[in-house]
Amino acid sequence: MKKIAFLVGLMCATSIFAADGETLFKVCATCHGAKAEKSALNKSQVIAGWDAAKITAALNGYKDGTYGGPLKGTMAPQVKNLDANAIATLAKYIEGLK
Ligand code: HEC
Numbered sequence: 001m002k003k004i005a006f007l008v009g010l011m012c013a014t015s016i017f018a019a020d021g022e023t024l025f026k027v028c029a030t031c032h033g034a035k036a037e038k039s040a041l042n043k044s045q046v047i048a049g050w051d052a053a054k055i056t057a058a059l060n061g062y063k064d065g066t067y068g069g070p071l072k073g074t075m076a077p078q079v080k081n082l083d084a085n086a087i088a089t090l091a092k093y094i095e096g097l098k
Contacts, residue, residue, distance in 0.1 A: 020089065021090055025093055032047060035048055047094060055094050056087055062076050062079045063082070
């Protein structure tokens with residue numbers, strides 16, 4: 001019994017730390033659209049259709065200040081707390097949006 005409780009606890013903890021792409025993208029969707037089909041704030045490029053490598057490069061660039069247009073200040077706080085793992089998960093998720 002104890003062992004089962006432990007396993008269930010472990011599974012819950014895992015799902016919190018390893019958030020899936022859909023969960024991570026929820027906040028992004030408020031600007032980019034549920035399918036990444038919108039131009040965020042009418043300023044960004046439409047990122048639907050971008051491959052994971054391009055998305056990863058853009059997100060890392062916003063993070064370290066080497067990428068972006070006039071509104072990069074809007075994106076910087078969005079990516080600030082994303083680690084490499086979360087960025088990879090997001091990039092894959094966005095790439096797969098149809
Ligand atoms: C508050 C609105 C907002 C939110 C939330 C937001 N973005 Fe953005 N995003 C923008 C804007 C505006 C730009 C264009 C910024 C610029 O001038 O470079 C942009 C640009 C981008 C780009 C590059 C597109 C380009 O035009 O070069 C990617 C990729 C991207 N966002 C992904 C994301 C992801 C992933 C998230 C969630 C973690 C997110 N965004 C959350 C507003 C937002």
